[in-house]
Amino acid sequence: MSEPDISAEETDGRAAATDEANVEPESAGAPADTPLRVANLRKTFGGIVAVDDASFAVEAGSLTGLIGPNGAGKSTTFNCITGAHKPDSGRVEFQGERITGLRPDQIANRGLVRTFQIARSLEEMTVLENLMLAPKGQIGETLWRSVVPGARGKVVAQEEELRERVWETLEFFEIDHLAGQTAGSLSGGQRKLLEMARAMMTEPDMLLLDEPLAGVNPTLEHKLLARIHDLQDEGYTFLLVEHDMDVIMQHCERVIVMHQGSVLAEGEPSVIRNDERVIEAYLGEDV
Amino acid sequence: MGIVKHTITNRPSTDALVVGFVAVVGGALLLDLLARFAAIEIPLLWGITFGGQTTLASFASLLWSGIVVGLIFGLAGIGLSMTYSILNFANFSHGDLLTTGAFTGWGAALLVAGWGLADVGYLLTVRAGSGPGPTEIGASIVSAPLAVAIGALVAASLTVAVALAIDRTVYKPMRDRGGIALLIASIGVALILRYVIQFIYGSRNRGITSTEGVRRDVLGVSVNLHDLTLVIIAVSLMVAMHLLLQRTKLGKAMRAMADNKDLALVTGIPTERVVQATWVLGAGLAGISGYLYVLERGTAEFNIGWFLLLFIFAAVILGGIGSIYGAIAGGLVIGLVHEVSLIWIPSDFNAAAAFAIMILVLLYRPEGIFAGVSTA
Amino acid sequence: MTGESGSGPESGGDPPGDGSIRAVFADMFGRIERSDVLIVATAMVAVYTLFMIFVLLRLGITTGTPNAIASAWRELTFLFAAYAMLALALNLHWGYTGLFNIGVAGFMAVGVYTMALLSTSPDAVSGQGLGLPLPIGVIGGMIAAALVGLVAAVPALRVRADYFAIVTLGLSEIIRLSLNSRTLSDWTRDRFGFATGGGSGIDLPARPTDALFDTAAGEALIDLFVVRIGGEEVTLVAASVIRRFTWALVMLGIMIGFYWLLRRIGYSPFGRVLKSIREDELVAQSLGKDTRIFKIKVFMLGCALMGLGGILWQGSQGFVSPDSFRPIVTFYVFVAVIIGGSGSNTGSVVGALFFVSLLFLAPRRIGGIVDARLDLIDAPGTFAGAADPLVSVFNAEPMLAYTIDNISALQFILLGIVLILIVQNRPDGIMGHRTETAAAVDLNRPNRGEEDE
Numbered sequence A: 001m002s003e004p005d006i007s008a009e010e011t012d013g014r015a016a017a018t019d020e021a022n023v024e025p026e027s028a029g030a031p032a033d034t035p036l037r038v039a040n041l042r043k044t045f046g047g048i049v050a051v052d053d054a055s056f057a058v059e060a061g062s063l064t065g066l067i068g069p070n071g072a073g074k075s076t077t078f079n080c081i082t083g084a085h086k087p088d089s090g091r092v093e094f095q096g097e098r099i100t101g102l103r104p105d106q107i108a109n110r111g112l113v114r115t116f117q118i119a120r121s122l123e124e125m126t127v128l129e130n131l132m133l134a135p136k137g138q139i140g141e142t143l144w145r146s147v148v149p150g151a152r153g154k155v156v157a158q159e160e161e162l163r164e165r166v167w168e169t170l171e172f173f174e175i176d177h178l179a180g181q182t183a184g185s186l187s188g189g190q191r192k193l194l195e196m197a198r199a200m201m202t203e204p205d206m207l208l209l210d211e212p213l214a215g216v217n218p219t220l221e222h223k224l225l226a227r228i229h230d231l232q233d234e235g236y237t238f239l240l241v242e243h244d245m246d247v248i249m250q251h252c253e254r255v256i257v258m259h260q261g262s263v264l265a266e267g268e269p270s271v272i273r274n275d276e277r278v279i280e281a282y283l284g285e286d287v
Numbered sequence B: 001m002g003i004v005k006h007t008i009t010n011r012p013s014t015d016a017l018v019v020g021f022v023a024v025v026g027g028a029l030l031l032d033l034l035a036r037f038a039a040i041e042i043p044l045l046w047g048i049t050f051g052g053q054t055t056l057a058s059f060a061s062l063l064w065s066g067i068v069v070g071l072i073f074g075l076a077g078i079g080l081s082m083t084y085s086i087l088n089f090a091n092f093s094h095g096d097l098l099t100t101g102a103f104t105g106w107g108a109a110l111l112v113a114g115w116g117l118a119d120v121g122y123l124l125t126v127r128a129g130s131g132p133g134p135t136e137i138g139a140s141i142v143s144a145p146l147a148v149a150i151g152a153l154v155a156a157s158l159t160v161a162v163a164l165a166i167d168r169t170v171y172k173p174m175r176d177r178g179g180i181a182l183l184i185a186s187i188g189v190a191l192i193l194r195y196v197i198q199f200i201y202g203s204r205n206r207g208i209t210s211t212e213g214v215r216r217d218v219l220g221v222s223v224n225l226h227d228l229t230l231v232i233i234a235v236s237l238m239v240a241m242h243l244l245l246q247r248t249k250l251g252k253a254m255r256a257m258a259d260n261k262d263l264a265l266v267t268g269i270p271t272e273r274v275v276q277a278t279w280v281l282g283a284g285l286a287g288i289s290g291y292l293y294v295l296e297r298g299t300a301e302f303n304i305g306w307f308l309l310l311f312i313f314a315a316v317i318l319g320g321i322g323s324i325y326g327a328i329a330g331g332l333v334i335g336l337v338h339e340v341s342l343i344w345i346p347s348d349f350n351a352a353a354a355f356a357i358m359i360l361v362l363l364y365r366p367e368g369i370f371a372g373v374s375t376a
Numbered sequence C: 001m002t003g004e005s006g007s008g009p010e011s012g013g014d015p016p017g018d019g020s021i022r023a024v025f026a027d028m029f030g031r032i033e034r035s036d037v038l039i040v041a042t043a044m045v046a047v048y049t050l051f052m053i054f055v056l057l058r059l060g061i062t063t064g065t066p067n068a069i070a071s072a073w074r075e076l077t078f079l080f081a082a083y084a085m086l087a088l089a090l091n092l093h094w095g096y097t098g099l100f101n102i103g104v105a106g107f108m109a110v111g112v113y114t115m116a117l118l119s120t121s122p123d124a125v126s127g128q129g130l131g132l133p134l135p136i137g138v139i140g141g142m143i144a145a146a147l148v149g150l151v152a153a154v155p156a157l158r159v160r161a162d163y164f165a166i167v168t169l170g171l172s173e174i175i176r177l178s179l180n181s182r183t184l185s186d187w188t189r190d191r192f193g194f195a196t197g198g199g200s201g202i203d204l205p206a207r208p209t210d211a212l213f214d215t216a217a218g219e220a221l222i223d224l225f226v227v228r229i230g231g232e233e234v235t236l237v238a239a240s241v242i243r244r245f246t247w248a249l250v251m252l253g254i255m256i257g258f259y260w261l262l263r264r265i266g267y268s269p270f271g272r273v274l275k276s277i278r279e280d281e282l283v284a285q286s287l288g289k290d291t292r293i294f295k296i297k298v299f300m301l302g303c304a305l306m307g308l309g310g311i312l313w314q315g316s317q318g319f320v321s322p323d324s325f326r327p328i329v330t331f332y333v334f335v336a337v338i339i340g341g342s343g344s345n346t347g348s349v350v351g352a353l354f355f356v357s358l359l360f361l362a363p364r365r366i367g368g369i370v371d372a373r374l375d376l377i378d379a380p381g382t383f384a385g386a387a388d389p390l391v392s393v394f395n396a397e398p399m400l401a402y403t404i405d406n407i408s409a410l411q412f413i414l415l416g417i418v419l420i421l422i423v424q425n426r427p428d429g430i431m432g433h434r435t436e437t438a439a440a441v442d443l444n445r446p447n448r449g450e451e452d453e
């Protein structure tokens, strides 16, 4: 699964070498302003070019929208950024460091956490377990500490702390009444909430959310967006894939538009709204 | 598991390593073999020597038996490979389908060959209990070719019948389940088959064929006619399978399903019929392979098929799951490894060597060593 | 629903660590549901009673009956403990982490043979060991099994579950074939002074508990079962049965140790990560868990436990040969886990109990009863001989006699049928549907009781 794919490293290395010239000068100056930078990302599946030379950056503390028609390559971009897929070429930087080719867990541990478009809940685990799993730095995740009687005290103490946070999170996402249920028994919308709650439990620096609002009721949707803005104020950065243009236009400071694997336009919502090419790409859709 | 598929497809660097490794080992063995032909022996370490004594004739005979067992592995492997790719599970009862064919087929063959010599029960249960010996009954390609032919037909048809019955009762209610659930069920099927066979035929390892006059000179070379029969039948069946898959509509549907089940469903291929056809072909070939295997070795016991299972898996994995040509080629490679390796390693270890190759292929080239060459 | 995960003895209540006996117990065992103890206890009482009835049905009440009962219980306890240990270890691999290991027999073999090569006397009749103290052998066996697990795990853990199954089965066969090799045995004997004995097997050190019976206490124990009935000395339970029963009880104790260990792992953050790997490895990775490390650790631990289970079982009978490690043993262990429900430790124990009693031992016992009570004719030697009267004169007796005579084959058939029926109809086994919440503490909302049912 997480096999060290040497070949990818090699191609990445080569790609990086050529990219170095045009990426480094910009990034060197301002990694703090743009925690996530993607340069010339490319990913193919057999004959299909899912992501084609995509480059963009996300500003620190922003809520950036990533939009595009179905099949534009948004989810694949997420997969390449977070290490679920190895990009064919290109470069991903997070907080000034190259993360291309790292394993998903390495990337997550650097503070870049994602949710999945089709919610991947751990079906036979309860909602509580799902959330308890997420936090980083759990001392009880070492084998001996979980077993040796004397060492267990600290583990229990930490578990109790986490339990506190888990319940707060559950309450916030309004799924506390589901706490003891297995994730597999949840509805589609509830799973989305669970995933977001789980991602929040890792206390990331930046969250990549792949259509987190799909299937979530409007009241909660507003609450979630308000919460996202709160977190923004605390310094979190968000990259949000969303098909609802109203949400994108109202809430995002910046919007990146993908089309057929490449970045078609990038800018403020008002600019994007009136961009000819974007309108054309969405052809007939109400932008 | 989505990303597994992805990681499997592009790993040229491990390929280079594997190719390099195989080349080095193969080269060393070839040099050693040449030294052996020349009767050169150079002591190395710990009593291990480079070169030694191997005559060309004994090498040729190992090569021949490698091909013979390899064809069995390959023929049986076609069915296993088909069920693996079309029904999506590793069928652990495939070996016991070989045993089913062996016993039902030889029961019929002995009945025909030994009609009147002993009572029907004794012959049908393949000499369970006491009665005339194999030579007396005279079941061989020389003295009773018709009996051997009838036996082969019975082996195929009864094994198919058994497989279809099992599919109906065991696998059909589980079509939507994952590969692991089916794998576990197939272990249950394997146990049932093996011990029903033991219950009916007994657990004794018994001689079955007569070998009188079977070794003949063909074109100046001494040949075991049973081996020759095996080779001829196996190769013809393989050619027939090739034609079936390439030329008929059914064959195309099967290949489509092996490639992508969901797609095949969408495009309207009647999958349930394809599944049945898979069992008919796979089990038929398995039954005949078991039958031929006994023809070649002359004896049988209730767990011969189970002992063959891992070799068949090895063949299929080596050739790439889902490819019938791969299964055939893989079978030959495993057969040759099994026999020819005897030049270098004691006979305690040749089976282990075949399994080790299987494991290495699964780990480092799970798509098979011939992947990209051809698909079927 | 919430009630299910919080049905522990101290759910919603006192936090552990306040020094009370209950808190200490809770710290040691986690939150064992009372129902779990009850389930296992009830099942055991039922099964042990059943086996007593089997003996009574076969023998009636004679002076030999107590010994026969003790002997039946001994066999039951011994195999139950053995299979429960292995099922628990396999449950750690498969049930918890989703590692479909069907090479259990191979890892057992590594444990047993390493122990034998280290601790068997250098002048044993068959095979040859270094004659080191037994504890060294046992620990060595566990380490060796774990190391073989490591070697297998590092490359194998990234392949698909069904490939992993074939790899582990192949490995287990390679191990068995190597142990079976006379050539290898001779070679190591000449070079290193130890030898497996090849196919003829290897002698093993005596059970440590046997030394107990050379002491006064041991002899007193044996005398306890000798009574006087009408001026005659009657041995109710033979000394040999007592010796072996003692060992079976030791195994039972160690099995409880296994249960304790695995339960502790299950109810911990570590166990939580294992569960998440089973459910969806990419999710676990995306939350920052280095799943490779977890899988390797858990695989090695499970293999070490399989090695230990093998040592206590196959290694305790004075002699072992490679034949004891055929793949069928792995399948037996699997059946135990599947019956109990993969993922549940309590289920593994109950599954092992039911497998051993009902599927493994009962058919033979029942065969014995029918044989003893029905006074059947001599069984025909072949199926044909039994079928002939059935078909020609509708006489079923020869077939019945033949069936009883071949009960072991029927037992395997029964096993296959049970396996299929469970996979088809109850893939969760007896207890797999339960949620054994993976956390070191009760996760219910603290301080607020359970008003949120």
Ligand SMILES: Nc1ncnc2c1ncn2[C@@H]1O[C@H](COP(=O)(O)OP(=O)(O)OP(=O)(O)O)[C@@H](O)[C@H]1O
Binding pocket: A045, A048, A049, A050, A068, A069, A070, A071, A072, A073, A074, A075, A076, A077, A117, B002
């Ligand atoms: N694992 C895969 N294997 C093969 N093709 C894939 C895979 N994942 C994505 N693709 C293809 O890549 C292209 C981009 O898909 P992607 O999921 O990234 O689009 P998207 O922008 O997220 O669309 P949507 O808005 O519908 O979620 C599509 O043509 C898709 O079919």
Ligand SMILES: [Mg+2]
Binding pocket: A074, A075, A076, A117, A210
């Ligand atoms: Mg998408």
